[in-house]
Amino acid sequence: MDSAIVDGAVSDLRAVVEDFLDELADRNLSADRLGEIIEADAEFEGADLRQFPERFVEDHLIWPVLDVLGYAVTPRPDSPGQSREEYPDFRVDNLPAMVIGENKSVNDIETSKTELLDYLDNTRYEYGIATDGFQWGVYEIAETDGRSLALEPIVEPQSLKQVVQYVAREGRMVPYADLNGLPELDGLLATFFQNLGHHHVRRATGGLSDFHDLYAETIIGEGDYNHNGIDTPLAEAVDAPAGTGEAEKTAFAALLLDRLTFVRLMRDRGVLKVKLHEEWSHHNKGLNRFQGSFYDTHLKPLFYDVLSEPKGEREEDKFGNPPHFAGGLFEPVLHDEGAYDVSDDVMQDVLTVFIEGESRTVINEGARGSLLESYRATEEPDLAGRMAEWYADLTRVYETELAYVEENISPTLRRHSIGAIDD
Numbered sequence: 143m144d145s146a147i148v149d150g151a152v153s154d155l156r157a158v159v160e161d162f163l164d165e166l167a168d169r170n171l172s173a174d175r176l177g178e179i180i181e182a183d184a185e186f187e188g189a190d191l192r193q194f195p196e197r198f199v200e201d202h203l204i205w206p207v208l209d210v211l212g213y214a215v216t217p218r219p220d221s222p223g224q225s226r227e228e229y230p231d232f233r234v235d236n237l238p239a240m241v242i243g244e245n246k247s248v249n250d251i252e253t254s255k256t257e258l259l260d261y262l263d264n265t266r267y268e269y270g271i272a273t274d275g276f277q278w279g280v281y282e283i284a285e286t287d288g289r290s291l292a293l294e295p296i297v298e299p300q301s302l303k304q305v306v307q308y309v310a311r312e313g314r315m316v317p318y319a320d321l322n323g324l325p326e327l328d329g330l331l332a333t334f335f336q337n338l339g340h341h342h343v344r345r346a347t348g349g350l351s352d353f354h355d356l357y358a359e360t361i362i363g364e365g366d367y368n369h370n371g372i373d374t375p376l377a378e379a380v381d382a383p384a385g386t387g388e389a390e391k392t393a394f395a396a397l398l399l400d401r402l403t404f405v406r407l408m409r410d411r412g413v414l415k416v417k418l419h420e421e422w423s424h425h426n427k428g429l430n431r432f433q434g435s436f437y438d439t440h441l442k443p444l445f446y447d448v449l450s451e452p453k454g455e456r457e458e459d460k461f462g463n464p465p466h467f468a469g470g471l472f473e474p475v476l477h478d479e480g481a482y483d484v485s486d487d488v489m490q491d492v493l494t495v496f497i498e499g500e501s502r503t504v505i506n507e508g509a510r511g512s513l514l515e516s517y518r519a520t521e522e523p524d525l526a527g528r529m530a531e532w533y534a535d536l537t538r539v540y541e542t543e544l545a546y547v548e549e550n551i552s553p554t555l556r557r558h559s560i561g562a563i564d565d
Contacts, residue, residue, distance in 0.1 A: 145410070145412075147502070148332050148335060148336065151210055151211075151331070151332075151335040151339065152328050152331040152332050152335065154210045155207065155210050155302075155305070155331045155334065155335065156305070156309070156327070156331060158203065158206040158207055158210060159203075159302065159305055159306055159309050160309055161202065161206070162202045162203045162206075162306070163176075163306070163309060163310055163313065163315055165202050166191075167315065169190075169191055169192065171190055171191075173315060173316050173317055174317060175190060176310065176315060176316050177316040177317050177318065179248060179249065180248075180303065180306050180307055180310055180316065181307060181316065181318060183249045184249065185247055185248065185249050185250060186198065186199070186247050186248060195247035195248075196245060196246060196247045198247070199245070199246075199247045199248055199274070199275040200231070200245050200275075203248075203275040203302075204245050204273055204275050207275075207278075207302070208232075208243075210335070211335065211338055211339050211340055212236075212339055212340030212341065213234050213236065213237075213340055214234070214235045214236040215232040215233060215234055215235060215243070216232060216233045216235055217231065217232050218230070218231060218232065219232070219233040219242075230242040230243060230244055230258075230261050230265075230267075230270075231243055231244050231245040232245070233267075234271070236340065237340070237343065237344055237347055238344065238347065238348055238351075238352045239268050239269055239347035239348050240267045240268050240269070241267065241268070241269045241270060241271065241280075241343075241347065242258075242261060242262075242265070242267045242269075242270050242271070243258075243270060243271035243272070243273065244257045244258040244261060244270065244271070244272050244273075245273055245274070245275075246273075246274045247274060247275070248274050248275045248276050249274060249276065250274045251272065251273070251274040251276070251277040251279075253274075254272040254273060254274055255272045255279070255281070255293055258270040258271075258272045258281065258293065259283065259291060259292070259293050262281075262282075262283040262293075263283060263291055268282060268347070269281065269282050269296065269347050270282075270293075272293070275302070276301060276302050276303040276306065277299065277300075277301050277302075277303070278299065278300050278301070278302070278334075278338055279293075279295055279297075279299035279300075280295065280296050280297050280338065280343055280346070280347075281293035281294060281295055281296065282294050282296050296343075296346045296347065297337050297338065297342060297343060297346050298337050300333065300334045300337050300338050301334075302334065304324055304325060304330060305327060305330050305331060305334075307324060308321060308324050308327050308330075309327075311324075341502040341503065341506075344503075345503065351520065353500055353503045353507070354516070354517050354520050356372070356495075356496060356500065357399070357496070357513055357517055358517065358524075358525050359372050359375065360372055360375060360376060360395075360399065360491075360492060360495070360496050361375055361376050361377055361392065361395045361396055361399065361525065362375050362376075362377050362378075362392060362395075362525060362528070363375030363377075363378065364524075370495075371491055371494065371495035371499070372491055372495055372496075373487075373488075373491060374487070374488050374491070375395070376395035376398065376399070376484065376488060376492060377391050377392045377394075377395045379484055379485055379488035380394055380395060380482060380483075380484060381482065381483040381484065381485070382394065382481070382482050383478050383481045383482075386478075388528070389528055389529050389530075389531065389532070390476055390477070390529075390532070392525075392528050392529045393476060393529040393532035393536060394476055394479070394482055396513075396514045396525075396529065396536055397475055397476070397536050398437075398441075398484070398492075399492070399496070399513055399514075400471070400512050400513055400514065400536065400540050401441075401445060401471060401472065402418065402441075402492070402493070402497050403497070403504050403507070403508040403513055404471060404508060404540065404543060404544075405418060405444075406418065406497055406498075406501060406504055406505060406508065407504075407505050407508040407509060408464075408547075410505045411552055412552075413464070413465065413547065413551060413552050414461075414462070414464050415461075415462035415464070416444065416461050416462065416464070418493055418497060418498070419493055419494070419497070419498045421436075421440060422436055422489070422490065422493050425439070425440060425486075426486070426490070435483055435484060435485060435486050435489065436486050436489050436490075437483055437484040437489055438483050442480070444461055445472045446472065446473075446474070446480065448461050448464065449464060449466070449467045449472040450466075450467065450468075450472035450473045451466065452466045452468075453465075453466060465551050467543055467546065467547065467551075468546055468550075469539065469542040469543030469544070469545065469546035469547070470538075470539040470542050470543060471539045471540055471542070471543035472543075473539075475532075475535055475536065475539055476532070509544075511537070511540060511541055511544065512536060512537040512540035512541065514526065514533065514536055514537055514540075515537045515540070515541075518533075
């Protein structure tokens with residue numbers, strides 16, 4: 143995952159916790175009483191807050207945290223159940239699966255989970271988020287013994303309680319000021335975000351299938367979700383030499399996506415400074431667009447003349463003096479590959495909708511290996527079968543390039559990806 147995204151989320155989550163504690167101070171909650179709640183298991187009472195505790199925790203902790211995690215929610219939606227109307231505390235509106243949430247005040251996570259189980263049992267929703275503001279979990283419903291139902295976590299449950307303790311002690315808001323024994327704050331918050339962020343939960347609830355569907359739609363135009371923004375698939379838009387077959391055009395489209403993915407991964411890891419979307423914007427607004435396509439005037443030189451060439455042998459170096467990638471990914475793989483081209487309107491969709499629009503998943507999957515191989519692992523054989531004679535070559539050069547960079551340039555390509563956590 144892009145380290146800048148994680149760093150920003152860590153900062154935002156800390157600000158949420160600080161604002162939460164500041165609001166408690168503004169309401170004159172005593173240090174002793176705050177200590178009973180955040181250092182032990184006492185619960186808020188209405189007299190502590192001059193407000194219903196669950197509503198206070200929602201307004202000052204749960205909703206802001208959900209926002210940082212990337213969720214768009216509808217509070218208290220009408221959710222028709224099998225036997226009665228249900229009104230969970232919120233519905234998540236930007237996940238491919240149907241997800242609801244149940245909130246409680248702090249130190250009451252078990253009640254939240256109990257009520258969430260009841261909601262999931264009675265409604266059409268597949269997954270649910272249970273939280274008391276401190277403890278957070280994402281669950282699906284599962285049978286335990288053929289008769290009983292229970293919540294099964296689909297990602298590792300997380301807690302903000304030690305974060306709240308740390309900030310309160312650091313600010314001398316409780317009688318305990320000793321920070322010894324508490325984990326490092328940024329690490330806690332990074333782990334919280336990486337496990338519960340929209341990007342990760344989307345994958346855990348089936349979003350990776352959606353990503354692979356978009357991948358197939360981007361290449362050959364065949365998917366089940368009809369994603370907005372992909373008007374013409376790459377394989378149809380490729381301008382190839384006369385006599386080039388459909389299999390080779392499809393292979394070129396997959397190879398181009400792998401190369402763009404690798405460049406995006408290298409940018410995330412700090413190895414490359416090339417920002418594809420910004421380079422595209424510069425090309426599209428300037429006179430360069432009259433001199434040829436973005437692929438012909440920008441990507442071809444980047445791939446063939448810079449990234450695949452040793453530094454001393456490059457004719458031109460206008461891409462921030464990047465390292466030499468000697469694994470073979472940026473050398474010609476297909477016959478007469480240098481004669482291929484892609485129109486700007488299609489390239490814009492690829493960059494905007496796929497590479498940047500799905501950047502978090504692109505980075506994570508790119509750190510695992512070739513996107514073509516990742517797609518094949520979904521047991522969808524059609525796309526790979528259309529380029530069977532090229533499949534091994536395409537996946538081999540990607541894996542070889544990954545291995546080369548790991549050994550010679552940056553040994554951290556896979557270390558911070560969500561994929562590594564999944565495994």
